[in-house]
Structures are given as C-alpha cells and as structure tokens.
Amino acid sequence: MKNYLTKIIGDAFLKLNYPDISIHFDKPKEEKFGDYSTNAAMLLAKDLKSPPRKIAEELIHNLEYDKDVISKVEIAGAGFINFFISGNYFKKIIPEILTGKNNYGRSEVFKNKTANLEWVSANPTGLLHAGHGRQVCLGKALANLLDWTGYKVTREYYYNDAGNQMSVMAKSVYARYMQIFEPEFPFPEDGYAGDYIKDIAQIIYAERKDSLRNPENLDIFKEAGENYNFKLIKNTLNTLGVKHDVFFNETSLYENGEINRTIEEFKSKGLTYEEEGALA
Known part of the structure; x- marks a missing residue:
C-alpha cells in the first residue's frame, strides 16, 4: 500500500513540478485521521515558500487514484x-490472501x-539455555525476512571445536567416567558440572566398560561429548523451527591449512608481532 501511495503522490509532484523529496507515510494514532498520513506538504513549504495547507490542497487536487483502493x-x-483505505480494497485482498496462503506477501525485490x-553458534560444550534463546529467535526471524524478500539465504552454524573449552569438557567427561570406578577421582576445578556430563560418561562406559581408564589422549571423550551435546542442541533448534544449512567447525580450518596460510600471509606483510611468547 505504501508503494501505491508513494506512486500517486509522486505523480502529483511531477504534474505540479514540485522538487523531489523523500516521502514517508505513517499510521495515525487515531482512526479519525485515516489509515495512512504524510507530512509531504509540510516538508515542501520552505522550498515552495507557501503555506503547507495550500500545498496539501494542490496535491490532493492533482491526485489520481483508484476509488476502490482509496475512499477519500x-x-x-x-x-x-x-x-482512508476503501473497504472494497480489503474485500478484494482477502481472496488473494486465501489463495496465496503461506506465500502471500512474498517479494522478489532482492x-x-x-x-x-551465521547465528546461534554455541560451542558443543553444553546444552542451549535461555540465554541462547534470544539469539536463536532473532536469527531465525532475520533469515526468514531475507528469504521472504528474495535473498538466497544460507543458514550457517559455526562452532569452535578446537579451543580450550572443548578440552575442559573432555577432561570433565573423563573425570565422571573415572568416578564410576573411583568415586573420589578428582574433578577439574574449571570443569563442566552439569548432569549431562555424567550422562555422556555413562554412554561411554556402556560401550567401552573400563577399557579407557588409561587412555593415550582424551579424544574419544571429546568426540563423545561433542556428538551428545550437538544432538541435543539440534533437537532444541528443531523444536524452535530452526534448521541450518551448514554446520562449520573450526577444526576444519586447521586441517585444510587455512589457519597456517593466513598466519604466514600476515607475517609476510608485517602485520604480526610477538608479545609474552604469543603471536598477535
């Protein structure tokens, strides 16, 4: 409707040879002031050196519109x-809405x-919580709006599976696994204490019994935790109607050499420095 109103006002501007300005329409707070309102005449007053009401009268006199769309x-x-939007317009648009169903209003402007x-992107060290909920819903809404206006949208979930927190999670699972045999086995001070860590440990125990009490590394605990947490994360997202096209993990950047290549390129351009034993 705003596009239609912009067109008929714009046509009146051309007929009157008025200067081009940005025209905006607002919804009046009271019904007696109609369905849409514009202050275009007031914006023109300074340039035309004329009272806004007189300009408004000239604009209305030169408006050409469909009476089945605009009643007055x-x-x-x-x-x-x-x-004021005509009742006939609403009667006409209802069948279009019913025919279009879920696609009514879809645009191809983009x-x-x-x-x-890329959104949500919570690392698989734990489950989604209420704090993630806001971002989940905002991202879903934005993706749908982009899709609705013609964009080809790729919905991506990026997660860090190579950082320290994943190692902490693996140590936490290992500790809970060991506590099945040795209840006093120490739990990491910075470990993840949720009951889900115990659930992961029980799954590993059911499959491997005590064969992992002295592992060479904690990779199996990390992998088990990641798989378990991601399954529940995806279940939560599915419940909220969120489906991602791509799940991208940080490890892949190391495996394909992207990280090292980028670091070397930065070094060659003098964009890095060392501080306290770390490359920055």
Whole structure:
C-alpha cells in the first residue's frame, strides 16, 4: 500500500513540478485521521515558500487514484494529508490472501542476491539455555525476512571445536567416567558440572566398560561429548523451527591449512608481532 501511495503522490509532484523529496507515510494514532498520513506538504513549504495547507490542497487536487483502493483523502492540522483505505480494497485482498496462503506477501525485490547468516553458534560444550534463546529467535526471524524478500539465504552454524573449552569438557567427561570406578577421582576445578556430563560418561562406559581408564589422549571423550551435546542442541533448534544449512567447525580450518596460510600471509606483510611468547 505504501508503494501505491508513494506512486500517486509522486505523480502529483511531477504534474505540479514540485522538487523531489523523500516521502514517508505513517499510521495515525487515531482512526479519525485515516489509515495512512504524510507530512509531504509540510516538508515542501520552505522550498515552495507557501503555506503547507495550500500545498496539501494542490496535491490532493492533482491526485489520481483508484476509488476502490482509496475512499477519500483529507487535510488535517497544519498540512497533514490523510488517506482512508476503501473497504472494497480489503474485500478484494482477502481472496488473494486465501489463495496465496503461506506465500502471500512474498517479494522478489532482492532476487539473485545471496546472504550468509551465521547465528546461534554455541560451542558443543553444553546444552542451549535461555540465554541462547534470544539469539536463536532473532536469527531465525532475520533469515526468514531475507528469504521472504528474495535473498538466497544460507543458514550457517559455526562452532569452535578446537579451543580450550572443548578440552575442559573432555577432561570433565573423563573425570565422571573415572568416578564410576573411583568415586573420589578428582574433578577439574574449571570443569563442566552439569548432569549431562555424567550422562555422556555413562554412554561411554556402556560401550567401552573400563577399557579407557588409561587412555593415550582424551579424544574419544571429546568426540563423545561433542556428538551428545550437538544432538541435543539440534533437537532444541528443531523444536524452535530452526534448521541450518551448514554446520562449520573450526577444526576444519586447521586441517585444510587455512589457519597456517593466513598466519604466514600476515607475517609476510608485517602485520604480526610477538608479545609474552604469543603471536598477535
């Protein structure tokens, strides 16, 4: 509707040879002021050196519109132009809504454009909680809006499976696994204390019994934790109607050499320095 109103006002501007300005329409707070209102006449007053109400009268006099869409146009206050939508328009649009169903209102204004939206991206060290909920819903809404206006949207979930927190999670699972045999086995001070860690340990025990009491490394505990947590994370996302196209993990950047290549490129350009034994 705003596009239609912009067009008919724009046509009146051309007929009157008015200067081009940005036209905005607002929904009046009171029904008596119509369905849409614009202050275009007031914005023109300074350039035209004319009272806003007079400009509004000239605009209305030169408006050409479909009476089945706009029932009447009035001037209010200092020069607001108020538009009243015809009841016939709403009667006409209802069948279109019913026919279009879930696709009614879809636009292709951004057809052939692409967007990569990365959100949620909680690391699989634990389950999703209420704090993640806001981002989950905001990201879903934004992805749907982009898709609805014609974008080809890739929904991406990026997670860090190579950082210290994953190691802490693996140590936590290992400790809970060992406590099955030795209840006093020490638990990491910075470990993940949730009951889900115990559940992961029990799954490993059911499959491997006591064969992992002295492992060469904690990779199996890390992998088991990651798989378990991600399964529950995805279940939560599915419940909220969120489906990602891509799950991208940080480890893959190390495996394909992207991290090292990028570091070497930065070094060659003098963009790095060492501080306290670390490369920055």
